[in-house]
Amino acid sequence: MATAVSTVAGEDGHRMQDLSQMIPGPILLLGAPGVGKGTQAKELVKLWGIPQISTGDLLRANVKNGTELGKMANEIMQKGQLVPDTLVNEMVALRLTDPDVKRGFILDGFPRTLVQADWLDERLAKKSGAPAGIQPDSLANTPAGSLPVVAVSIQVDYTQLLRRITGRRNCPVCQTIYNIYLQPPKVDGICDVEGAALVQRSDDTEKCFEGRMLTYQSLTAPVVEHYRALSRFAEVNGDQSVADVAAGIVSSVERLRG
Numbered sequence: 258m259a260t261a262v263s264t265v266a267g268e269d270g271h272r273m274q275d276l277s278q279m280i281p282g283p284i285l286l287l288g289a290p291g292v293g294k295g296t297q298a299k300e301l302v303k304l305w306g307i308p309q310i311s312t313g314d315l316l317r318a319n320v321k322n323g324t325e326l327g328k329m330a331n332e333i334m335q336k337g338q339l340v341p342d343t344l345v346n347e348m349v350a351l352r353l354t355d356p357d358v359k360r361g362f363i364l365d366g367f368p369r370t371l372v373q374a375d376w377l378d379e380r381l382a383k384k385s386g387a388p389a390g391i392q393p394d395s396l397a398n399t400p401a402g403s404l405p406v407v408a409v410s411i412q413v414d415y416t417q418l419l420r421r422i423t424g425r426r427n428c429p430v431c432q433t434i435y436n437i438y439l440q441p442p443k444v445d446g447i448c449d450v451e452g453a454a455l456v457q458r459s460d461d462t463e464k465c466f467e468g469r470m471l472t473y474q475s476l477t478a479p480v481v482e483h484y485r486a487l488s489r490f491a492e493v494n495g496d497q498s499v500a501d502v503a504a505g506i507v508s509s510v511e512r513l514r515g
């Protein structure tokens with residue numbers, strides 16, 4: 258990556274690099290529901306100081322605020338199906354005009370179809386053509402503007418995913434993610450940080466999970482293959498500690514950035 262860095266000790270004793278001055282560029286986190294894309298995106302936000310853009314979070318905010326998009330999306334989300342490409346693409350396009358994406362951004366849960374992937378590739382493509390970079394009209398002359406997309410796919414097996422999904426609980430205030438089986442809060446049902454009552458996403462049930470996995474296999478797995486076929490792609494084993502998965506992603510991105 259662009260800048261030389263010093264190392265600092267992480268909370269768990271890992272030697273973590275100070276990556277806040279780096280230019281990570283556009284990063285895609287790919288993988289099935291429950292592999293930990295959201296958790297990892299939050300780790301990378303802390304390390305790199307670039308924003309997480311989660312289409313699931315943006316859609317849930319629309320549902321909560323009762324917008325037209327939210328009303329349309331809610332029923333689809335409850336069935337574990339995908340919101341139409343054009344709506345999601347527009348939402349992402351708007352988010353990419355915010356100034357905080359100048360050093361890069363982490364797309365979490367997008368693209369989820371080949372149509373979305375093609376849209377993104379085109380949107381981020383330099384006028385001069387491949388390799389893809391950030392579209393000049395939204396991010397012209399930014400430090401990340403010349404960097405191509407790097408895609409990282411997180412792998413976790415099906416049984417583990419089911420436990421992760423059905424055990425997942427979120428703090429509605431600080432958005433910290435817990436798991437009642439794997440990473441429980443100190444007090445049952447209460448956020449360690451905020452003291453707020455934890456909530457379960459309404460689509461984190463076993464029934465909905467099955468639907469989301471079917472959707473993933475038919476529509477999103479081809480997106481992983483699309484980026485695998487491009488040269489800037491890595492797979493990381495998601496069945497490790499949060500810190501180890503994050504370290505795997507960071508080293509993959511550094512290697513792919515060359």
Ligand code: AMP
Pocket residue numbers: 290312313314316333334335337338339340341345365366367368369370373460469
């Ligand atoms: P997530 O929080 O990423 O698991 O997303 C929750 C739900 O939001 C998904 O099951 C979809 O219904 C919807 N959603 C999120 N991202 C997308 C996307 N890129 N395309 C279509 N629907 C999406």
